[in-house]
Amino acid sequence: DVKVTQSSRYLVKRTGEKVFLECVQDMDHENMFWYRQDPGLGLRLIYFSYDVKMKEKGDIPEGYSVSREKKERFSLILESASTNQTSMYLCASSFEGRSTDTQYFGPGTRLTVL
Amino acid sequence: GDSVTQMEGPVTLSEEAFLTINCTYTATGYPSLFWYVQYPGEGLQLLLKATKADDKGSNKGFEATYRKETTSFHLEKGSVQVSDSAVYFCALRGGGYQKVTFGTGTKLQVIP
Numbered sequence: 001d002v003k004v005t006q007s008s009r010y011l012v013k014r015t016g017e018k019v020f021l022e023c024v025q026d027m028d029h030e031n032m033f034w035y036r037q038d039p040g041l042g043l044r045l046i047y048f049s050y051d052v053k054m055k056e057k058g059d060i061p062e063g064y065s066v067s068r069e070k071k072e073r074f075s076l077i078l079e080s081a082s083t084n085q086t087s088m089y090l091c092a093s094s095f096e097g098r099s100t101d102t103q104y105f106g107p108g109t110r111l112t113v114l
Numbered sequence: 115g116d117s118v119t120q121m122e123g124p125v126t127l128s129e130e131a132f133l134t135i136n137c138t139y140t141a142t143g144y145p146s147l148f149w150y151v152q153y154p155g156e157g158l159q160l161l162l163k164a165t166k167a168d169d170k171g172s173n174k175g176f177e178a179t180y181r182k183e184t185t186s187f188h189l190e191k192g193s194v195q196v197s198d199s200a201v202y203f204c205a206l207r208g209g210g211y212q213k214v215t216f217g218t219g220t221k222l223q224v225i226p
Contacts, residue, residue: 004157033214042203042218043158058213090157101207102148103214105157 003027004106006091012112019078021109023091030096032074033103034058034066037088049074050096081113116141120204120217127194127224135189135220137178137204145206147171147180147187148214152201161189161202194224 007022025032031050035043035058045058047066055066063085067075074093078085088110092103121136139147146165150158162171167182176191187204204217 040218043216045213048213092158102160102163103158105150105159107155107157 004091004093004104006089006106006109008109009107010110010112012114013078013081014114015082017078017081017113019081019111019113021076021078021089021091021111023074023076023093023106024072025074025091025093025104026072027093027104028071029093029104030071031094032068033092033094034064034074034076035090035092036060037090037108043090046076081111083113085111086113087111116145116206116208116215118204118206118215118217120202120220123201123219123221125220125222127222129196129224129226130193131224133189133191133194133198133222135202135204135222137187137189137217139185139187139204139206141185141206141208141215143208145208147178148205148207149176149178149187149189150203150205150216152203152219154200158203194222196224196226198222199224 004025033048034046049055049068065077090108091106094103095101117140148163149161151161152158162173164171164180170179178189201219201221203219207214
């Protein structure tokens with residue numbers, strides 16, 4: 001079974017802190033994604049990566065950056081956390097390219113910024 | 115750009131009732147269509163998918179048919195159970211692109 005793990009289920013940070021969210025997948029997937037999930041807004045794509053050291057902006061990249069130094073690991077970075085970044089963050093991965101391929105999700109990290 | 119519209123929730127049904135969750139989409143080309151489910155406290159997981167017009171995806175008693183003429187992919191189940199209580203997301207993925215576009219989700223609550 002594909003396994004996508006996220007470093008924390010719950011995280012509480014203060015405004016202005018630098019925050020790292022880690023995601024690891026064990027299926028050698030080329031693509032990895034970071035979403036945030038908010039009530040009434042569904043899932044919104046923050047960033048995705050289709051290869052090591054490659055990244056593409058999603059729909060809401062402002063205030064975030066990402067890092068992919070190894071194929072299995074994709075990190076989301078909040079350079080200076082703000083209260084409007086309080087949300088559920090979901091990581092996902094998939095094989096390269098084909099539109100039929102499923103995305104596999106991690107359990108999510110619920111981040112609260114005070 | 116691509117978009118997915120699904121019915122507002124929450125939807126509350128009694129056990130063994132019939133379920134329909136509507137989903138319509140806008141996309142260029144020939145997208146693949148998905149339904150994902152999110153159980154409380156968990157991430158999303160694939161429920162079913164259809165990759166071309168008139169395909170029917172099915173899993174765990176749920177089914178959905180890819181209707182290109184009406185740009186729809188409605189989710190149905192003949193008899194829901196309490197364990198089906200979850201949030202359901204309709205999604206599409208355009209040909210040749212990695213990005214998936216999700217609907218806003220529909221929360222289903224099934225009461226005994």
